[in-house]
Amino acid sequence: MVKAGEMMNQAVKEFLKENVLPEDLLWKEPMEKHTTFRVGGEAEVLIQIRDEEQLQKLVSYFGKVSQEYFVLGKGSNLLVSDQGYQGAVLDMSRHFSQVRVEGNRIYAQAGASLPQVAVTAANHGLSGLEFAAGIPGTVGGAVVMNAGAYDGEMKQVVRCVTVLSHEGEVMELDNATMEFGYRTSIIKNRPFLVQEVMFELCPGDKDEIMKKGAEFNRRRKDKQPLEYPSAGSTFKRPEGYFAGKLIMDAGLRGYRIGGAQVSEKHCGFIINVGNATASDIQDLMDEVSEKVKEQFGVRLEPEVVRLGQF
Ligand SMILES: Cc1cc2nc3c(=O)[nH]c(=O)nc-3n(C[C@H](O)[C@H](O)[C@H](O)COP(=O)(O)OP(=O)(O)OC[C@H]3O[C@@H](n4cnc5c(N)ncnc54)[C@H](O)[C@@H]3O)c2cc1C
Known part of the structure; x- marks a missing residue:
């Protein structure tokens, strides 16, 4: 890793220009646009990740050349310094957000919006994610933080997480290996990136599920x-x-x-x-x-x- 404050070198900039679409490369990007606090100075570059292949390529390259980077979800649990960040920000939330449902399982890419996945679950009559209806993060950020509310938490519904190591190796971690705890998981202490999350939910009554999610959101609005x-x-x-x-x-x-x-x-x-x-x-x-x-x-x-x- 380069030390904080060290400049991004020309070779890294060239590599990015060759491997990322120009519209996905935001140089000197104000981070206040990407955090729910609406504060934060400029990131040297913010890269809107398109797919797994690109993510793996960038992470492997950054590892090889010791380029510092940060993985960004929706920035809903993040305070970025006024001086900004001199490394590369990998923004998962823009394009890397596909969701598919297979029976009781939902597969979501890391950048998928957690409230949207909760709505998808409800629409398919799948119960378990009602607690997440008002947590304004991505699936990846929520797994890292073991986000939770109203007696629910990610630990209860995540069956398996596909992660990428900083060396570019893809691994599948099951629920136990994730070491979920109160607002923490293995990823808080180990340098893994979340790529995809597999949720395992229970069949339930669609209207009841929707009602429960809406009730939690109403309580939030009253109290927060x-x-x-x-x-x-x-x-x-x-x-x-x-x-x-x-x-x-x-x-x-x-x-x-x-x-x-x-x-x-x-x-x-x-x-x-x-x-x-x-x-x-x-x-x-x-x-x-x-x-x-x-x-x-x-x-x-x-x-x-x-x-x-x-
Ligand atoms: C109004 C409001 C209400 C909230 N209510 C709740 C609540 O009820 N319960 C709760 O738990 N939280 C709550 N939060 C906090 C926040 O929404 C959650 O912690 C959420 O899970 C963070 O997700 P994110 O995508 O925004 O992560 P970010 O803030 O972008 O990132 C958080 C951390 O996760 C890492 N990260 C993000 N994505 C990945 C990835 N794909 N791979 C590896 N690391 C990654 C980041 O590097 C960072 O360390 C609330 C926030 C707001 C603004």
Whole structure:
């Protein structure tokens, strides 16, 4: 890997121009366009991945020449530095998103939208993904994070994940090998890219499935500040506590630094109330953690992934 801050060399740029369609190569791309926080400086290049073959070719090449890269889903759990990112961003969410249904199984490419896969499941009378109806990420990002809500999580419905190693080797990992835990999986600690996910669901009543998903979304709308850019829950749930309640009890409801604010509606969310920078958000996260630690002795761990220099 090249060290953060090191420039992308000319040979890499030439390789990309030869192997990626011009419309899929976005140079100096503002990452604020690709994150739900709506903040983040420029990526040296953002590559919209077309298919598996291209992904494998790029990853193998980057490995060989030690070019740093980052895999991007919908950027819904991501804070990108104001200084941006000097490596290559592999954007899975634009084209790499095919979904097919075979009996009780759904096969989704990593960039498929999780809420859309939940709708596909419902349309086929398949139950199990209702919890995912309002999680605004990709299937790949959701597997990495073991995303979950309302007593559901990816661990319950993922049968098998096709991954690509940084050396370009394709492997199939079954549910147990994925080491799913609370907002984590093997991929948090091992350099694998998710290519495809196979879900195994249960037959159910289509109307009931739709109703359940819609009810979860209604509850979200009532409780969460969905009208503002955010990355969902900013911190993980500390064992035995709720992050939002600790933050509220620390007197931080509505607390603001620059354009970043602790949501008044749900203190577990940091929101961008207008022109926030990544450093506003990072500073607010640090201050919130510090105050909660001081008052309650509980360490809040960020759920949000950070990219670039902070
Ligand atoms: C309004 C709102 C509500 C939310 N509610 C929930 C919720 O209820 N439950 C929940 O768990 N989360 C929730 N989230 C957070 C977020 O949607 C999930 O964590 C989601 O799974 C992230 O997916 P993504 O595609 O956006 O990943 P990104 O944010 O793009 O990336 C997250 C991490 O996954 C990695 N990654 C992404 N795709 C791949 C891939 N194909 N291969 C390897 N690594 C990859 C990235 O490198 C990064 O490390 C919410 C967010 C918002 C904005």
